[in-house]
Amino acid sequence: MQHLVFTFALLSFLALATEAGDWCYQSQFTCDHQCNTPDKWNHANSDCAGSYQSPINVVTRKTLVDERLTPFKFTNYQQIFKGYIKNNGHSVQVEVPHLSTISEGGLSTAYKAVQFHLHWGKNGGPGSEHTIDGEQYPMELHIVHMKHHYTDLSTALADSEGVAVLGFFYEKSNSANRKYDPIINSIQKIQAAGGNTSLQAVSLAQLILPEQNLTSFYRYKGSLTTPGCTQSVVWTLFENPIPLSSEQLRAFSNLKFHDGKSMVDNFRPLQPLNGRQVFRSGATVALASTALLMAALASSLGMSQLN
Template sequence: YYSQSTCDHPCNVPEKWAGGNVDCGGKSQSPINIVTRKTVKDERLTPIEFKNYQQTFKNSLTNNGHSVKVNIPITSTISGGDLSTTYKAVQFHLHWGKDGGPGSEHTIDGEQYPMELHIVHMKSSYADLTTALRDPNGVAVLGFFYEVSKSPNRMYDTIINGVQSVASKSSFSLPSISLAQLIPPEQKLTSYYRYRGSLTTPPCSESVVWTVFETPIPLSMDQMKAFSTVQFYDGTSMVNNFRPVQPLNGRLVYRSAGATLWVSSLPMVYGSAP
């Protein structure tokens, strides 16, 4: 969310964050392990309305020292799904493991996916993310898991090319992309989990309404491995750039009507939650 230059700690050592950022030791931190049998069904969690997600835009893909990030220069919004208001997309970034191994931030019933996409939104009434983070409901993040597929996901060719180009430098100019091409079709996005949490990187502000979708995005193993070529600012491989799951501390996790109550087996999932 913030560049490494603003971190007063090693950005790639999550265990040390609380020392420099008080919020990172808070009681409503993210990510979490979602235990499906303990989730609470909420009929208000209707399908989220996506507006302007199909619109294409051009911008730079940036290596920000702890992930790869793309700022969103157009007005793409989400509403509905029991969100209190309309939220506009600000940026997206990803978390991954090593060479396609466990790398998601959130886990489902203790199982960790290889990667996770975060599309960060803020209330449309705010001019910047810093202001939105002062509001307990100021930010809404959509989380999507990835799973290994046999064939490449051609919708990601642009992103993969960009990732390979920012391995050891700061940014790469992306050709035209849209948010819609990065995520599953809208009809597959009715199943999701909702809880109140935080940014998963410093300053760890507890201002986030989280929506974690059940349907994963397919990527081939070679596509996933491309992310492991990116480097931290100190020249080491940017792998396992996910924060460990945090305690729930009594928080409830809600599920939409379409979400699975009990996941007995997850295909192409790697590893267990830490």
């Protein structure tokens, strides 16, 4: 009898453990599939209930200029590489050779690229994780980096600032962005979860905007946006969006979650700031604008005195 009780207790524990790990997005929840939606991700990992979670809504009027947020230095971002693109059951992900690095931009050290993945809505509808003044973009790219001296992401996540993620928004364009052809062509081959295929030669630089368009950005301290929600991420959100056509954006909605449902709305809801400060770059621009304004005022006063 005791053996039966122990067996039942063990099975119950295993069932609960399995349920706890079965996290999902709200778009996956049905009566037949009652997984842990974002409001219950703390059941999958307690860190998801932390005080410094991501994503957030950036209220631009409440951001503070930080003069340390100088333009980034992108090293080897132009480097062409071949790899694999995978449908991991909740997004598409590409592992990146640890050759491309970022530095400056207010970072304490250099960080090397590890992988990139995306979050999107439904058929090109709102789907970014972060929002700016309440505006949700169709899609968001995350290029994940770790401090240059670490060899794996799990070790980097144990460092309170071990990971730096660059976030890029997308906007609908009237014409296709041909630089994204390798990505769009590949995802048509990995619609089922677990699918992976070789990726045509690509560089990180071709997926983002030219460096001169990447000087305006926001910075805050946050977390991973999926379980385990580790609070070790230095976030950078670039202001200028990347253009993609409606057809290119819709292509991502043809992918499938691990449960077979259409992979749509794979974004985490906004998280509270809990007293965190969001900073912005552009101190030089702001000072220049002030100087121009003062010069204009001085000139105007001089003219009025002459009159």
